[in-house]
Each structure stands twice: as C-alpha cells, then as structure tokens.
Amino acid sequence: MTNAEILPIVQAALVDIAGDEILISGPLTLETSFNGDLELESIEFVALAEKLQERFGNKVDFVGWISGKELDQIIGLTVGELVEFISQCLA
Amino acid sequence: MSSLIANGLEHHVQELGEGGVPVVMLHGLVIGSLASWYFSAGPALAKTRLVRMYDLRGHGRSQRAPAGYDTATLASDLLELTTDLPPFDLVGHSWGALVAIRFAIEHPDCVRKLVVVEAPLPPASAIEIGAFLTANPEDVAASLPESLRASVATGGRQAKRLVENVVHLVRDTTLLADLRAEPEPPLKDLYTPTLALYGDRSSCLPAGEHLRTSAPHVELKVLHGGHYLHLNARAELTTAIIEFLDG
Numbered sequence: 134m135t136n137a138e139i140l141p142i143v144q145a146a147l148v149d150i151a152g153d154e155i156l157i158s159g160p161l162t163l164e165t166s167f168n169g170d171l172e173l174e175s176i177e178f179v180a181l182a183e184k185l186q187e188r189f190g191n192k193v194d195f196v197g198w199i200s201g202k203e204l205d206q207i208i209g210l211t212v213g214e215l216v217e218f219i220s221q222c223l224a
Numbered sequence: 225m226s227s228l229i230a231n232g233l234e235h236h237v238q239e240l241g242e243g244g245v246p247v248v249m250l251h252g253l254v255i256g257s258l259a260s261w262y263f264s265a266g267p268a269l270a271k272t273r274l275v276r277m278y279d280l281r282g283h284g285r286s287q288r289a290p291a292g293y294d295t296a297t298l299a300s301d302l303l304e305l306t307t308d309l310p311p312f313d314l315v316g317h318s319w320g321a322l323v324a325i326r327f328a329i330e331h332p333d334c335v336r337k338l339v340v341v342e343a344p345l346p347p348a349s350a351i352e353i354g355a356f357l358t359a360n361p362e363d364v365a366a367s368l369p370e371s372l373r374a375s376v377a378t379g380g381r382q383a384k385r386l387v388e389n390v391v392h393l394v395r396d397t398t399l400l401a402d403l404r405a406e407p408e409p410p411l412k413d414l415y416t417p418t419l420a421l422y423g424d425r426s427s428c429l430p431a432g433e434h435l436r437t438s439a440p441h442v443e444l445k446v447l448h449g450g451h452y453l454h455l456n457a458r459a460e461l462t463t464a465i466i467e468f469l470d471g
C-alpha cells in the first residue's frame with residue numbers, strides 16, 4: 134500500500150473517533166501533527182490506534198511502536214510518521 | 225475489546241498483551257484517563273502479560289455519570305470489569321490508587337500484588353492536589369498542573385475539551401462531594417503485598433510514609449518527580465512497577 138492510499142484510511146478513522154470538526158482546517162496532510170495541529174486528546178489517540186489496528190491487523194504493531202518512543206516524540210507525531218510506519222509494516 | 229458494562233454504565237476498556245498474571249491499571253480522576261497508562265507503563269508490562277486498562281466512569285471515553293466517584297462505587301465498577309480474570313495485579317494512580325487499596329482490602333483473594341502510585345491520604349487531600357477542582361470555571365485552565373498548561377495555553381481544542389470536562393465533573397456531578405466525604409481506608413486490613421510509589425516533589429509524599437507505617441506489607445519507594453509520575457518519571461515508574469510485580 135502506498136502512502137497516498139493509507140492517508141485517507143487514517144483520515145476516515147480519525148473522523149470516526151473525533152468527528153468531522155477535527156478537519157476544520159482542511160484535509161489531513163503528511164505534515165499535519167496530531168498534537169500541535171489537530172489537538173487530538175491522548176485518549177482519542179488511543180482510540181485511533183485501536184481503529185487502525187482493527188483495519189490493518191497484527192502486521193502493524195502500534196503499541197510496540199509507541200512504547201519505543203519518548204513522550205515528547207509521541208506528542209510531536211505527524212500523520213506522515215504514522216502513515217510511513219503503517220506502510221513499512223505492510224511492505 | 226473496547227467496551228464493557230459495569231453498574232449499568234458503559235466503560236471504555238483497552239487490553240494489551242496476553243498471558244502471565246494479568247495486570248489491571250486504574251487512572252486518576254478528572255484529568256486522567258486510561259491514556260495515562262497506555263502511554264507509560266502499560267505497553268512495557270504487556271510484553272509479558274495481559275494488561276487491562278479502562279476509563280473510570282465519567283472519564284475518557286467511558287459513559288458520563290452524575291454520581292459514584294467514591295471508592296466504594298468505583299471499586300464495585302472494578303469488580304464487575306474483572307469478573308472474568310484469575311487473581312490479578314492491580315496498579316492505581318492517585319484516586320485510582322485509593323480505589324485499588326479499597327478493592328484489595330475488600331477482595332484479598334482477587335489481588336496478588338498491589339502498586340499504589342501517589343495515593344492521597346487523607347483522601348480529601350485530593351482536592352488540594354487538584355486545585356482546578358475548586359477554581360472558578362474561567363480559572364480552571366490556570367490552575368491545571370504544569371504538564372497540561374502548555375497545551376491549554378493555546379486556547380485550542382484540547383484546552384476547550386479539558387476545561388469543559390473539568391467543569392462538567394465539578395458542576396454536574398457529585399465528584400467533589402464524594403471526594404470530601406471519602407473516609408480513610410482501614411489500612412491495617414491491607415494484607416496484599418504492596419509497593420507505594422511517590423514523587424519527591426509531590427505534596428502527596430507524606431501519605432507514602434503514612435501508608436508504609438499503617439499497612440502490614442508496604443514497601444515505599446520515592447521517585448524523582450511530582451504527582452503525575454507517569455508524565456515526569458515515566459521510565460523510572462515503569463521499571464519500579466515491573467521489578468516489583470516480577471520480583
């Protein structure tokens with residue numbers, strides 16, 4: 134799967150979790166950050182990870198990926214980093 | 225799994241890992257959610273065992289509740305949410321730690337080991353830690369803990385949602401009255417092997433010593449940090465929990 138194919142799946146999952154208004158500043162790009170731009174709450178990020186896990190299955194280990202990161206790295210995550218991670222797992 | 229009913233309320237549940245002695249993790253009130261553990265010790269514990277985390281009633285993605293923030297009710301939620309588990313280890317932060325203590329006293333056969341992180345004693349001292357609980361709605365943001373103030377300073381979505389939730393819990397529920405009325409737990413009856421973790425910069429610290437001298441099997445460990453150890457001492461907290469549960 135290409136990044137261009139994964140991005141809309143992430144966007145749909147995000148809207149499912151946080152509602153349409155999360156895209157108030159426009160559609161997601163790879164540069165959009167979850168904390169700084171979207172201001173997603175940490176508990177919403179948990180729900181997003183679960184939704185993407187259901188969608189992509191065990192090949193994608195979100196929790197292992199997150200647990201290897203420092204807290205400020207998690208807070209600074211961009212949509213691009215998430216998409217790239219998913220793409221690598223599926224490759 | 226993502227949703228279970230306890231006492232008629234839908235609870236948001238997340239599980240990580242499998243096998244081993246299960247661990248159930250409880251977060252603190254108002255600004256806490258299962259994310260407190262999901263982004264700290266949860267994943268590391270899940271490497272060797274099942275970890276079950278859930279949002280307390282009225283918190284995170286669990287159903288809102290007008291009442292029942294006392295430890296008796298929250299411990300009864302916990303009982304309903306763990307009926308399928310064999311004896312498990314129990315970890316709680318702040319008010320969640322008081323719920324864990326109560327549960328371990330009431331159901332000693334259900335709990336193998338207990339980790340208490342920053343339990344406020346006497347219980348009503350929780351209100352002083354959470355200065356935002358008694359702030360005017362317009363001052364809530366300014367009285368939040370330092371770790372949250374940065375995100376709130378933007379005045380954006382996170383700030384609005386956080387403040388809205390604090391105001392809801394304080395104004396529309398019995399939370400504050402429940403905190404004030406909470407009795408001291410009968411610590412002499414706590415026989416579960418317990419690790420108490422406190423922060424050296426936390427106003428809760430004296431409660432750690434009180435816990436150690438009042439209950440029969442409490443080991444006290446002081447970490448470098450404040451009340452929110454999962455944020456400001458994430459790695460040390462995780463290591464201490466794993467060493468105690470594996471030891």
